[in-house]
Amino acid sequence: SQQGEEDPQALSIQEGENATMNCSYKTSINNLQWYRQNSGRGLVHLILIRSNEREKHSGRLRVTLDTSKKSSSLLITASRAADTASYFCATVGGFGNEKLTFGTGTRLTIIP
Amino acid sequence: EPEVTQTPSHQVTQMGQEVILRCVPISNHLYFYWYRQILGQKVEFLVSFYNNEISEKSEIFDDQFSVERPDGSNFTLKIRSTKLEDSAMYFCASSRDRGFSGYTFGSGTRLTVV
Numbered sequence A: 001s002q003q004g005e006e007d008p009q010a011l012s013i014q015e016g017e018n019a020t021m022n023c024s025y026k027t028s029i030n031n032l033q034w035y036r037q038n039s040g041r042g043l044v045h046l047i048l049i050r051s052n053e054r055e056k057h058s059g060r061l062r063v064t065l066d067t068s069k070k071s072s073s074l075l076i077t078a079s080r081a082a083d084t085a086s087y088f089c090a091t092v093g094g095f096g097n098e099k100l101t102f103g104t105g106t107r108l109t110i111i112p
Numbered sequence B: 001e002p003e004v005t006q007t008p009s010h011q012v013t014q015m016g017q018e019v020i021l022r023c024v025p026i027s028n029h030l031y032f033y034w035y036r037q038i039l040g041q042k043v044e045f046l047v048s049f050y051n052n053e054i055s056e057k058s059e060i061f062d063d064q065f066s067v068e069r070p071d072g073s074n075f076t077l078k079i080r081s082t083k084l085e086d087s088a089m090y091f092c093a094s095s096r097d098r099g100f101s102g103y104t105f106g107s108g109t110r111l112t113v114v
Helices: none
Strands: A005-007 A010-014 A019-024 A031-037 A043-050 A055-058 A061-066 A071-076 A085-092 A100-102 A106-111 B005-007 B010-013 B019-024 B031-037 B043-050 B053-057 B065-068 B075-079 B088-095 B109-113
Touching: A005 A085, A010 A019, A019 A106, A031 A061, A031 A071, A043 A055, A043 A061, A043 A071, A071 A085, A100 B031, A100 B043, B005 B088, B010 B019, B019 B031, B019 B088, B019 B109, B043 B065, B043 B075, B075 B088
Parallel strands: A010 A106, B010 B109
Antiparallel strands: A005 A019, A019 A071, A031 A043, A031 A085, A055 A061, A061 A071, A085 A100, A085 A106, B005 B019, B019 B075, B031 B043, B031 B088, B043 B053, B065 B075, B088 B109
16 A cells, blocks of 8 residues: 555545544654645645654544554544545655655545 | 635646746745645645755656745746646645644645646
């Protein structure tokens, strides 16, 4: 698999349910970030978790990071129709490799 | 909240023409980037820029591409002779610390080459 692959590729849930998306990566990282993209629009930074952190919260978002498994998950609780979007994980390597490497994304659809 | 501004939001150009995509990064950021996303595909890194020079570029960023910071606020991406496969959404981003605290992306320029 490539650096930064999300699964599932697509997810449809009922409004109010929780949505979980997973991301795997291959190389060592400094941090991992999650972004949201509404259809055809820009990338919105959601949350950043550093390699020495295991869990982070921001509002309805919860991110976990397991560096031993090279994986992360994004949990959106109490989903809303407005959460419908594509979600991408992106990793930042260490010094000398600071560019973002994006995953393939999960298309999340919230059914009202 | 500070924003990265990109113009135009949409540009249509004929194959072989030159295009310049413009970005105004956040004023106290020092690191600037261009990424692109071909429709339905991953977001891909093109180039990073710091201290008035390119710090890293991908294999996509060939001789047809160039970047410039012509003044204290603008950051531009030029494509010299556009090809059909250059059609994509181009995102500018900036960071104050090489991305270790995160990036701020602009809303993108959709480039359509016909």
